[in-house]
Amino acid sequence: MLDQIAAESRLFEAWSDEPWVVDGASVRVSLFCFGQGEDELRLDGKTVAQINSDLTAGSTDLTKAHRLVENKNIAFMGDTKGGAFDVPGELARSWLRMPVNPNGRPNSDVLRPWRNGIDVTRRPRDMWIVDFGSGMSEQQAALYEAPFQYIKEHVFPERTKNRRDAYRERWWRHVEARPALHSALHGHSRYVATPRVAKHRTFVWLDQSVLPDSRIFAFSRSDDVFFGILHSRFHEAWSLGTCSWHGVGNDPTYNSAGVFETFPFPAGLSPDVPAIRYEKDSRALAISTAARKLVDFRDAWLNPTDLVEMRPEAVSGFPDRILAKDTAAQAVLRERTLTNLYNRRPQWLIDAHAKLDAAVADAYGWPVDISDEEAMAKLMELNLSREAIGAGATSGKARKPRNPTPEEARRAPQMRLPIDGGLSTATTKEKSSGNMFGPQEAGAKRTRRNVRRAS
Structure with missing residues (x-):
């Protein structure tokens, strides 16, 4: 949206990153003012030569x-697992040591070490994951007896409640198994x-x-x-x-x-x-x-x-x-x-x-x-x-x-400028979109952001 505003109007004052606490929510916001005129350009309280649509003042607009x-x-x-497919390392190792399954295959076919953001920024937690891939049928997955039984007990009950048909019907698979990623990593x-x-x-x-x-x-x-x-x-x-x-x-x-x-x-x-x-x-x-x-x-x-x-x-x-x-x-x-x-x-x-x-x-x-x-x-x-x-x-x-x-x-872009209507009309639209607040007539905008907790 800011790309369009910067192209069709003029950003003349902005605060790129401000703390904001309201109704118990602690988030960070960006505020900006736009409109035609010759007002001095100010970013984060300092006079600047230009304000880019990413609320930076550098001459290079990335x-x-x-x-x-x-x-x-x-x-x-x-990969997005969509359920309790992850298991502690010792449990995974007990499955790895088991004899081959009725299909003649070992459980290592469907067990992999698992890493998320915390494992990278801190230390690996020794977590593994049951992964039946993106093409294995339920009958084929069931032949890996111990891992399948585990997810049937821990994943199936929750996935049957999922509103998306594909996630509910193919409950033994991860919701987004990223087959393109696996293909790209091959070799x-x-x-x-x-x-x-x-x-x-x-x-x-x-x-x-x-x-x-x-x-x-x-x-x-x-x-x-x-x-x-x-x-x-x-x-x-x-x-x-x-x-x-x-x-x-x-x-x-x-x-x-x-x-x-x-x-x-x-x-x-x-x-x-x-x-x-x-x-x-x-x-x-x-x-x-x-x-x-x-x-x-x-x-x-x-x-x-x-x-x-x-x-x-x-x-x-x-x-x-x-x-x-x-x-x-x-x-x-x-x-x-x-x-x-x-x-x-x-x-x-x-x-x-x-x-x-x-x-x-x-x-x-x-x-x-x-x-x-x-x-x-x-x-x-x-x-x-x-x-x-x-x-x-x-x-x-x-x-x-x-x-x-x-x-x-x-x-x-989610809108075209100028926006018709006065304060009451604009405020109603902004509240319904859930991402903007503030007086439209003066060209002041406030965007909520950064509401997700870091891993």
Whole structure:
């Protein structure tokens, strides 16, 4: 909506992020005023040259960034289970150790380690999940006796109450199993993951056997170069400039359409280029080396070898378990989380990121000390140029219209300006929409946001 207001009117005063407590609800809001005139432009109480539709004052308006063809089908939201399919690790291991089922298959076919946002930002909780995939029939699933019986007792009662026919009738499957994600990850031994909502924008490696929850975004790449570019300060700044903010902590979010698919990678290192094609590129080698060093240092801090022991899983095909050597070690490890690490930012972490940032800057052809503002301007130029090149690759053929993504649908204009009616009419409309409050005649708007709690 703000995109349309900024295009058709004039934002002259705004507060980008304010706490708001009313009727017991504690949320954060943005307030903005718009209309024609020559009023001085003010953002968060300061005079600025312009106010962009994302309520920033920079000369680079990232809301105008386009989704890039070269970034498509790489980033995926994780699985939405829709019931108590998740089980403690010890229960899963008892099923893994059972004899094969009547179909001659082991329970490992339908059991996977499970990770959500908390497992990434804190420490893995040793949770597993029963996963019958997106195509297994109820009769086929029942042949995995113990896991099936468990979800029949813990999932079936609730799913039979679901209003959606597909969820109710196919109760033994996850509500959104993300088959496209599974297809994209096929052939990879690992993949990159990041929490959808987190205080710090961190990226981690997950083993291909791990099923990511919907609170995680997964990327179907397994090369260190891709990981390193994502974990550079340039992608972090881009993500903060294109994301929304959620939760009590007002933490930044991540998504595929607005954040990842708009981000332009260095030329020749984009996600549509197989890693094998740039494995000898000096730029790629520098990024890869720096990225591996960062991960090695982090892993050594998270799981010091004098505090942990590696133990093979109950059956093959899954990553080794990382276990504390004793209760004293367990107490120390409890505080060794990615969130705590990035809160502290020890010098070795700063240095490791600086080396990675330098390698990525060089890949773009930029000076190492380039400012974030200048980098965003250059990334925006790259984004717009590549969109034009991508559109020209159709050789003049008209593209078939596609359905908008949920993110595009959410951001699509909901009204046309000017809005007819006075205060009472406008207020009634706004209350019915549930996302705006305030006097329409003066052009003042107040939008509620950030009402979801961070994981």
